[in-house]
Amino acid sequence: xxxxLDNANxxxxxxxxxxxxxxxxxxxxxxxxxKCDSIVYPKQHWPYGSGSSSDEDGDCEEEPVDEQDIYxxxxxISDPEHPHTLGQLSVVRLPDIHxxxxxxxxxxxxxxxxxxxxxxxxxxxxxxxxxxxxxVRCRLEQTLPPNYRVDVRMKDGTHAQDDQxxxxxxxxxxxxxxxxxxxxxxxxxxxxxxxx
Amino acid sequence: xxxxxxxxxxxxxxxTQQPPAATATATAPTKATLTPLPPFQPDLYQRAWxxxxxxxxxxxxxxxxxxxxxxxxxxxxxxxxxxVTGSFDATAGMWSYEEGGGDKxxxxxxxxxxxxxxxxxxxxxxxxxxxxxxxxxKEWEFNLVLEGHENEYLATCSRDKSVWIWxxxxxxxxxxxxxxxxxxxxxxxxxVKAVACADVLASASYDNTVRIWREDADGSGSGGNAFKSxxxxxxxxxxxxxxxxxxxxxxxxxxxxxxIYSATWSAETGLxxxxxxxxxxxxxxxxxxxxxxxxxxxxxxxxxxxxNGRPAPKSNWKVLGxxxxxxxxxxxxxxxxxxxxxxxxxxxxxxxMLVTTGDDGVVRPWQVRIA
Numbered sequence: 001x002x003x004x005l006d007n008a009n010x011x012x013x014x015x016x017x018x019x020x021x022x023x024x025x026x027x028x029x030x031x032x033x034x035k036c037d038s039i040v041y042p043k044q045h046w047p048y049g050s051g052s053s054s055d056e057d058g059d060c061e062e063e064p065v066d067e068q069d070i071y072x073x074x075x076x077i078s079d080p081e082h083p084h085t086l087g088q089l090s091v092v093r094l095p096d097i098h099x100x101x102x103x104x105x106x107x108x109x110x111x112x113x114x115x116x117x118x119x120x121x122x123x124x125x126x127x128x129x130x131x132x133x134x135x136v137r138c139r140l141e142q143t144l145p146p147n148y149r150v151d152v153r154m155k156d157g158t159h160a161q162d163d164q165x166x167x168x169x170x171x172x173x174x175x176x177x178x179x180x181x182x183x184x185x186x187x188x189x190x191x192x193x194x195x196x
Numbered sequence: 197x198x199x200x201x202x203x204x205x206x207x208x209x210x211x212t213q214q215p216p217a218a219t220a221t222a223t224a225p226t227k228a229t230l231t232p233l234p235p236f237q238p239d240l241y242q243r244a245w246x247x248x249x250x251x252x253x254x255x256x257x258x259x260x261x262x263x264x265x266x267x268x269x270x271x272x273x274x275x276x277x278x279x280v281t282g283s284f285d286a287t288a289g290m291w292s293y294e295e296g297g298g299d300k301x302x303x304x305x306x307x308x309x310x311x312x313x314x315x316x317x318x319x320x321x322x323x324x325x326x327x328x329x330x331x332x333x334k335e336w337e338f339n340l341v342l343e344g345h346e347n348e349y350l351a352t353c354s355r356d357k358s359v360w361i362w363x364x365x366x367x368x369x370x371x372x373x374x375x376x377x378x379x380x381x382x383x384x385x386x387x388v389k390a391v392a393c394a395d396v397l398a399s400a401s402y403d404n405t406v407r408i409w410r411e412d413a414d415g416s417g418s419g420g421n422a423f424k425s426x427x428x429x430x431x432x433x434x435x436x437x438x439x440x441x442x443x444x445x446x447x448x449x450x451x452x453x454x455x456i457y458s459a460t461w462s463a464e465t466g467l468x469x470x471x472x473x474x475x476x477x478x479x480x481x482x483x484x485x486x487x488x489x490x491x492x493x494x495x496x497x498x499x500x501x502x503x504n505g506r507p508a509p510k511s512n513w514k515v516l517g518x519x520x521x522x523x524x525x526x527x528x529x530x531x532x533x534x535x536x537x538x539x540x541x542x543x544x545x546x547x548x549m550l551v552t553t554g555d556d557g558v559v560r561p562w563q564v565r566i567a
Binding site for chain 2: 108109110111112114145146147149167170171172173174176177180
């Protein structure tokens, strides 16, 4: 990037420090030894986070989505100004992802689930916070079934204008309009390249 | 996207024509049952933002995103069967229907700011007149347009924090459609998301305020003449009503669990319906309202924000009925009352149904039975 970086020296976690699904003990996890060192590819059972796009429309009823699944979906998004993922930069943190109610308690398949993701920008005046939030929202809306409602917020006190950013990210029309802006759309596409 | 329709799909429902009638049901309702009617065809297969019925004819226009530029909202302009749309591409488009000929209705071409020139009777409205430069084009989007009073004025609101008032200055010749800006209202500090016209102009903004605008004639004009006398060929005479105090007389019972996207008031029955992100449709009625309360129907457009000047008593509202998952798991973006003209209607042209528009691209009518 030509312009000065908002945050020239972010704290970066190594891939092995990122939260992953060890507890479920599922085999075939391809983690830190992956060839792309900077990119996490948590190969889980979860069809959406996996590499093959043909799974995109697969049904998700078999296994309820949990916070780790959401984390895996969005932690691999690239930061717009650093060659790292949002997980590595701790913009996305597993404890800040909440699903309610629990997907196991759904009375009908159409019942709504709310996914709340609180983002922690690397510095409190990061001008790219909105774009990061947009990419997270975009990623989740593209991959989650239609009965999921996605709320993306800035974690309280983490950003100078967290209320404003949160408000914009909650505005459906604004989000839709933003994604019709070619520049923003390209930016988001680029950030999501590391997800698929 | 597989939508068969060109730039702005208009799901036109055409049945037999019936003149509109206005008779209010005066009995105090206690319960409303909503039954889904067959959805309008064809499916749009993409998010649909809103549907606006024609005030008197069996026509409904639906706004959806288009391959380039999205439909923000639509409004009918009755006199010449025109339709006005606001779009994310920073243009407001005006559409005209051609009556007669083979089809009952036919949409003429449309010329948007970025689009190629189309033939037909339409009018292009740009933001900032001719001042909007190319690079600014994407920053400002018209969100919604609504017909003005007497169909001579048109109010558009925009993300550039302004409300523009347009006057129809066409000579009456059908081929000559011309609009002039007569006022620009720019007191809002945030995007202006919606405007509604009744006796007053109300604008709702991202700055968390609703502002009420009235003519600048010190209250000499009233009612339906407000807009007319307000403009009278003199631009920039709209101003915020500073002397008025508006009281919130009621807060409807809480039904929704997520953001409410749309609410609609029926001038016919006084009932209010709302919907939103939770996919629930709710119908409300004023509880034990005196007959005047319900019948006090000023010539209002939808929205019902018109209790001006009247010391309204605190009123109670109750929920008559709700429907969950109105569009399955999808969000419902818009709800409106709409007169029924179909064969199943008991009182054709009078009976009202609800029409909801959802993220699933389905426009769904609902029969409302009041008991």
